[in-house]
Amino acid sequence: MSPEKSLLLTDLYELTMMQGYHYHRMEGLATFELFVRKLPKNRNFLVFAGLEQLLSFVEEARFEEEEIHWLAQQGFKKDFLDYLKNFRFQGDIYAMAEGTIFFPFEPVLRITAPIAQAQILESRLMNIIHYQTLIASKAIRFYLVAAEKKLVEFGLRRAHGSEASLFAARASFIAGFSATSNVLAGKMFSIPVTGTMAHSFVQAHDVEELAFYNYAVANPRNVTLLIDTYDTERAAKHILSLAPRLREKGITIEAVRLDSGDLDYLSRSVRSILDSGGLKETKIFVSGSLDEYKLEELVKSGAPIDGFGIGTSLDTSSDCPYLDCVYKLQEYEGKPRRKRSTGKATWPGSKQLFRYFNDSGIMQKDLICLAEENYPAVALLQPVMRQGKRILPKEDLGEIQRRTLRSLGNLPPRLKTLQPAQTLYPVEFSPSLVNLKDKLEREEIQG
Amino acid sequence: MSPEKSLLLTDLYELTMMQGYHYHRMEGLATFELFVRKLPKNRNFLVFAGLEQLLSFVEEARFEEEEIHWLAQQGFKKDFLDYLKNFRFQGDIYAMAEGTIFFPFEPVLRITAPIAQAQILESRLMNIIHYQTLIASKAIRFYLVAAEKKLVEFGLRRAHGSEASLFAARASFIAGFSATSNVLAGKMFSIPVTGTMAHSFVQAHDVEELAFYNYAVANPRNVTLLIDTYDTERAAKHILSLAPRLREKGITIEAVRLDSGDLDYLSRSVRSILDSGGLKETKIFVSGSLDEYKLEELVKSGAPIDGFGIGTSLDTSSDCPYLDCVYKLQEYEGKPRRKRSTGKATWPGSKQLFRYFNDSGIMQKDLICLAEENYPAVALLQPVMRQGKRILPKEDLGEIQRRTLRSLGNLPPRLKTLQPAQTLYPVEFSPSLVNLKDKLEREEIQG
Numbered sequence: 080m081s082p083e084k085s086l087l088l089t090d091l092y093e094l095t096m097m098q099g100y101h102y103h104r105m106e107g108l109a110t111f112e113l114f115v116r117k118l119p120k121n122r123n124f125l126v127f128a129g130l131e132q133l134l135s136f137v138e139e140a141r142f143e144e145e146e147i148h149w150l151a152q153q154g155f156k157k158d159f160l161d162y163l164k165n166f167r168f169q170g171d172i173y174a175m176a177e178g179t180i181f182f183p184f185e186p187v188l189r190i191t192a193p194i195a196q197a198q199i200l201e202s203r204l205m206n207i208i209h210y211q212t213l214i215a216s217k218a219i220r221f222y223l224v225a226a227e228k229k230l231v232e233f234g235l236r237r238a239h240g241s242e243a244s245l246f247a248a249r250a251s252f253i254a255g256f257s258a259t260s261n262v263l264a265g266k267m268f269s270i271p272v273t274g275t276m277a278h279s280f281v282q283a284h285d286v287e288e289l290a291f292y293n294y295a296v297a298n299p300r301n302v303t304l305l306i307d308t309y310d311t312e313r314a315a316k317h318i319l320s321l322a323p324r325l326r327e328k329g330i331t332i333e334a335v336r337l338d339s340g341d342l343d344y345l346s347r348s349v350r351s352i353l354d355s356g357g358l359k360e361t362k363i364f365v366s367g368s369l370d371e372y373k374l375e376e377l378v379k380s381g382a383p384i385d386g387f388g389i390g391t392s393l394d395t396s397s398d399c400p401y402l403d404c405v406y407k408l409q410e411y412e413g414k415p416r417r418k419r420s421t422g423k424a425t426w427p428g429s430k431q432l433f434r435y436f437n438d439s440g441i442m443q444k445d446l447i448c449l450a451e452e453n454y455p456a457v458a459l460l461q462p463v464m465r466q467g468k469r470i471l472p473k474e475d476l477g478e479i480q481r482r483t484l485r486s487l488g489n490l491p492p493r494l495k496t497l498q499p500a501q502t503l504y505p506v507e508f509s510p511s512l513v514n515l516k517d518k519l520e521r522e523e524i525q526g
Numbered sequence: 527m528s529p530e531k532s533l534l535l536t537d538l539y540e541l542t543m544m545q546g547y548h549y550h551r552m553e554g555l556a557t558f559e560l561f562v563r564k565l566p567k568n569r570n571f572l573v574f575a576g577l578e579q580l581l582s583f584v585e586e587a588r589f590e591e592e593e594i595h596w597l598a599q600q601g602f603k604k605d606f607l608d609y610l611k612n613f614r615f616q617g618d619i620y621a622m623a624e625g626t627i628f629f630p631f632e633p634v635l636r637i638t639a640p641i642a643q644a645q646i647l648e649s650r651l652m653n654i655i656h657y658q659t660l661i662a663s664k665a666i667r668f669y670l671v672a673a674e675k676k677l678v679e680f681g682l683r684r685a686h687g688s689e690a691s692l693f694a695a696r697a698s699f700i701a702g703f704s705a706t707s708n709v710l711a712g713k714m715f716s717i718p719v720t721g722t723m724a725h726s727f728v729q730a731h732d733v734e735e736l737a738f739y740n741y742a743v744a745n746p747r748n749v750t751l752l753i754d755t756y757d758t759e760r761a762a763k764h765i766l767s768l769a770p771r772l773r774e775k776g777i778t779i780e781a782v783r784l785d786s787g788d789l790d791y792l793s794r795s796v797r798s799i800l801d802s803g804g805l806k807e808t809k810i811f812v813s814g815s816l817d818e819y820k821l822e823e824l825v826k827s828g829a830p831i832d833g834f835g836i837g838t839s840l841d842t843s844s845d846c847p848y849l850d851c852v853y854k855l856q857e858y859e860g861k862p863r864r865k866r867s868t869g870k871a872t873w874p875g876s877k878q879l880f881r882y883f884n885d886s887g888i889m890q891k892d893l894i895c896l897a898e899e900n901y902p903a904v905a906l907l908q909p910v911m912r913q914g915k916r917i918l919p920k921e922d923l924g925e926i927q928r929r930t931l932r933s934l935g936n937l938p939p940r941l942k943t944l945q946p947a948q949t950l951y952p953v954e955f956s957p958s959l960v961n962l963k964d965k966l967e968r969e970e971i972q973g
Contacts, residue, residue, distance in 0.1 A: 083689075092707065102744035206688065237851075263529060277645075338867065407726070418755055420756075
């Protein structure tokens with residue numbers, strides 16, 4: 080079984096707790112919720128992503144014989160292992176739609192299932208949702224400052240492993256990117272795949288122009304030539320003499336790529352060289368350790384750049400490589416539960432989240448309430464799985480992207496900045512929820 | 527085919543360049559080297575890791591029929607696709623041993639193969655080596671400040687995807703960790719797996735003491751109880767009355783875990799409570815958003831803590847989530863090559879790396895030279911694959927860990943700090959290498 084599908088991709092304590100629940104016949108229904116405890120610095124909002132991979136993981140989740148055999152060697156009990164043989168997740172899941180903008184303390188996902196079933200999912204569930212949400216929330220920052228430009232995900236080499244690279248391509252596409260360089264991501268998620276050439280191809284030829292010619296002839300579609308291996312402006316001039324030779328063969332130089340140096344200066348200089356030779360249609364694509372701040376600078380300065388390749392800073396969410404998200408037990412056997420650990424206390428009970436919009440469709444406030452409450456607003460948690468069967472069909476990624484960008488369109492403009500907003504988005508708690516929390520606190524003190 | 531083994535897990539340009547090499551019958555031998563361009567802030571050295579996964583990827587690398595079919599739909603040419611059908615890597619690889627300490631500009635890996643074969647490996651090769659090296663280099667910082675403590679990798683939930691979590695467990699074990707909570711990592715890499723319990727287990731019981739009792743009875747081996755769900759010190763006192771009841775059943779409380787609050791204060795207070803009840807053998811294990819600085823502080827203050835669970839800061843290398851590593855063409859058809867891009871120029875030629883030690887075995891300096899040169903010192907790049915067959919047998923992970931710690935023992939003490947050292951480790955370039963670079967620069971100017 081491939082590692083990403085294995086139920087052993089979990090923390091040991093999920094299994095020992097599960098053995099505990101099984102041993103003591105604790106089979107009551109539990110509700111767990113996933114939420115982020117606080118916004119990282121430099122984020123005014125987050126973007127939910129990863130639900131598709133979670134649902135497919137949960138639906139297929141089972142223990143293989145060989146895995147059970149291995150667990151036996153680790154000292155798990157026969158009774159428990161027999162139970163694992165027939166393990167299937169049979170619970171319900173409510174979740175936000177992928178691409179939904181959200182804020183701290185808002186449940187993005189709620190699971191209700193016999194406690195052992197809800198517990199065993201914890202580690203991998205967070206692993207899947209955390210990373211894609213992290214990356215969608217980072218990627219949208221590039222979109223915020225360069226929505227008119229072509230944004231391409233380039234981060235495979237420095238993403239944290241294979242799955243991170245694939246998920247980063249998916250999550251950034253959700254958040255407004257146009258394409259990825261990751262071939263397998265393109266195949267798996269139907270994301271457009273684009274690419275240029277590397278310095279090595281140029282270096283492997285004695286003469287740069289020959290490298291350009293050879294590349295274009297062998298790859299006549301979507302020719303993008305990397306022109307900074309030796310001297311960017313000189314290479315741009317050589318492009319002028321190369322273009323007619325390629326045109327004779329029916330090949331167009333779609334774009335040139337700059338990967339180093341002063342990108343503002345060079346893009347202007349290269350643009351003027353290309354224009355002077357009649358290559359007004361040849362686009363300029365740039366890359367090289369770019370983050371959203373450099374993008375904002377280049378876009379604001381009016382540098383004639385058509386597209387950006389974004390790698391490391393995106394795939395590692397380098398300014399903020401994790402979110403403080405948690406998966407917490409909120410209810411067991413119908414009774415609300417909360418944790419009181421210093422600095423980590425939680426809101427009890429099974430919850431719903433409503434969003435209010437003004438007449439122009441701009442988000443006004445969110446309200447976190449108990450699951451059974453109803454408000455005249457949009458309920459963001461919707462059923463996506465019932466009794467272990469997904470009811471949310473697999474969504475088209477383009478559709479998710481459009482939803483994300485609509486969601487962004489509804490966001491108050493003050494939050495659409497790279498810098499922290501002066502006034503955060505208002506998230507309120509319903510009176511019933513506040514009452515429940517107060518009641519539990521009083522009981523705890525008296526107890 | 528599972529994603530992590532697919533050759534399509536690559537950047538598109540590797541395939542288009544490959545098509546270029548194939549189209550123009552460029553089949554000459556190329557040498558590429560992998561190196562890090564600069565030390566991140568707060569790192570005085572790096573630790574090489576990930577070779578095992580790289581070798582097994584390279585040895586098995588091939589294109590599946592279904593993948594070739596998909597590539598055909600993307601416009602790749604029939605001739606090229608026929609060639610991919612029989613693709614095997616047939617080159618040579620030299621590399622450092624895993625666990626070797628290294629510095630910027632030092633080649634950690636050198637590949638010589640027909641250029642298309644060496645090129646196609648680039649993206650995934652970096653993806654594998656970069657992340658494990660990043661994590662080993664982060665993990666060793668925890669070991670630097672807490673070598674006497676038990677260090678356990680806990681980061682699955684916030685690691686960047688499934689493979690990151692597995693690689694993080696492996697790389698941190700290499701760098702001195704004792705165990706992981708990741709069950710699958712334990713199974714795959716034979717790393718000890720340990721775990722405690724989560725707050726949810728406590729919350730699912732009406733009374734905390736019952737949760738402790740139930741957990742211990744169901745999991746009688748290696749009982750570690752989490753005591754901070756409500757009131758840490760009160761819970762510690764309850765442990766005193768629970769211990770004799772469990773002892774009657776032959777169960778020992780191995781440890782308690784603290785996951786929040788003032789860990790220095792609480793560990794002392796809990797230690798004294800446990801000691802007062804005769805539980806001197808019960809260990810104290812702590813976790814909760816720990817990084818190496820907090821560890822250093824707790825260790826220096828003498829807090830009576832026996833072990834640490836380290837999650838997010840380790841698995842994401844949160845203070846530095848990437849290394850500036852590159853894979854560069856150094857030689858093609860016997861001719862040295864270099865890139866001159868602004869700020870990214872490289873040292874040309876196929877290289878070797880020698881390390882000098884003083885009489886006490888402490889590292890004195892490193893020397894980067896041409897591959898054919900020989901110096902009276904230890905050559906760090908050794909053959910690990912010849913003509914596509916690995917010659918380095920799979921190594922025992924414990925053996926790699928011992929090598930890493932020996933390597934650390936040889937490091938000048940001034941570099942073994944969390945803070946940047948005043949004087950960096952000396953890395954020199956051989957006269958022949960300097961001459962070659964100068965010669966190429968002169969030719970470039972004249973040419």
